[in-house]
Amino acid sequence: MKRLLCLLLALCMVLSLTACGGEQPESVQLFAMDTVMDLTAYGENAAAALTDASREINRLERLLSRTIDTSEISQINAGGAVTVSEETASLLAQAQTYTAATDGAFDITIAPLVSLWGITTDSPYVPTQQEIDALLPLVGAEHLHLSGDTATLDDGCAIDLGGIAKGYTSDCVEAVFRENKIESGKISLGGNVFVLGGKPDGADWRVGIRDPQDENALAAVLTLRDAYAITSGGYERYFTENGNTYHHIIDPSTGYPADSGLLSVTVVAEANGPDFSGPGNGTMCDAFSTALFVMGEERALEFWQTGGYDFDLVLVTADGRVIITDGLSDRFEVVKDSGYTYETVS
Numbered sequence: 001m002k003r004l005l006c007l008l009l010a011l012c013m014v015l016s017l018t019a020c021g022g023e024q025p026e027s028v029q030l031f032a033m034d035t036v037m038d039l040t041a042y043g044e045n046a047a048a049a050l051t052d053a054s055r056e057i058n059r060l061e062r063l064l065s066r067t068i069d070t071s072e073i074s075q076i077n078a079g080g081a082v083t084v085s086e087e088t089a090s091l092l093a094q095a096q097t098y099t100a101a102t103d104g105a106f107d108i109t110i111a112p113l114v115s116l117w118g119i120t121t122d123s124p125y126v127p128t129q130q131e132i133d134a135l136l137p138l139v140g141a142e143h144l145h146l147s148g149d150t151a152t153l154d155d156g157c158a159i160d161l162g163g164i165a166k167g168y169t170s171d172c173v174e175a176v177f178r179e180n181k182i183e184s185g186k187i188s189l190g191g192n193v194f195v196l197g198g199k200p201d202g203a204d205w206r207v208g209i210r211d212p213q214d215e216n217a218l219a220a221v222l223t224l225r226d227a228y229a230i231t232s233g234g235y236e237r238y239f240t241e242n243g244n245t246y247h248h249i250i251d252p253s254t255g256y257p258a259d260s261g262l263l264s265v266t267v268v269a270e271a272n273g274p275d276f277s278g279p280g281n282g283t284m285c286d287a288f289s290t291a292l293f294v295m296g297e298e299r300a301l302e303f304w305q306t307g308g309y310d311f312d313l314v315l316v317t318a319d320g321r322v323i324i325t326d327g328l329s330d331r332f333e334v335v336k337d338s339g340y341t342y343e344t345v346s
């Protein structure tokens, strides 16, 4: 009898494992917004969710890219009063909120200076002080006028959503995953990570924070569920000239690549959850990772403490420290022999 029970139990286990065919991940890699994107989902709707998510990413690129002539952003940059979708209008308004919140460290009107430096183009260039001074007056949220669904830029100004639109895209992918009833998934939009739920076995997702000084190493590991972890750094998009390195995150107050003593900033916040629409925590993390990279350690930590937004931080400094805000202390693993020292701030 005991043997029969054991056999029955074993048979049930095999059947339940087979029934868990949905536990196999579906993954897709795509290249969009000039970056490699990896999407993984578990569950019976995983394939459909990934198809919908890829379509959503391509839709958002067509809407928000600065390099696609027909996008709403290109139309705004071409001048005149432009009627935009409600979606674009709300993202632009949210960007302006973050510009105000960060005292101008995050500013989508940085576009003329991004173009001047040409950092991700085939012909990057170190401009003269005169050239920078000529463009600095074009940077500032006051140059973008939003009225309902109409957007207008002052003459000579332009906008670039490179510092925020991938974060917004991750918000939209979260919504697509939830619409498809996905309970476990992970996406990485070129350094912008979102994890939905935990891993199918119930464990937390392990999200590595790259060592900005070694592309094959990690500076830290976060153990996360239902969270965004979005990183900005100067280590992927840059050029060197006369021994100097110039990266893509421009300090709007100087017109030069930010030189704040930080090598990377990771902003971590909760998932948006169901019944959600519009720019959410992915958008916030993206804007703040760029802004806090510009601000530097002291201002970034002050902003974390007093800015009124709910997020945590991992800062990697040029002098070899990894600084973690205390909301992450139980979701954080040091990397042995990384060469970094680790500090928690509260």
Ligand code: FAD
Binding pocket: 033, 034, 060, 061, 064, 065, 066, 067, 105, 106, 107, 108, 110, 114, 120, 121, 160, 161, 162, 163, 164, 165, 166, 190, 191, 192, 231, 232, 233, 237, 248, 249, 250, 251, 252, 286, 289, 290, 294
């Ligand atoms: P983040 O720190 O999040 O953003 C940095 C980017 O934001 C910079 O590259 C610049 O574009 C902008 N920026 C710089 N300083 C500031 C600042 N102080 N405040 C606000 N923004 C700032 N790249 C291409 O080379 N070709 C393309 O065709 C192209 N298409 C894209 C389409 C879309 C919809 C998006 C979202 C991005 C696209 N990109 C393209 C990439 C983009 O130009 C940036 O290089 C990229 O978004 C950097 O993202 P990040 O997360 O690494 O850095």
Ligand code: MG
Binding pocket: 162, 163, 164, 232, 285, 286, 287, 288, 289, 290, 291
């Ligand atoms: Mg950003």
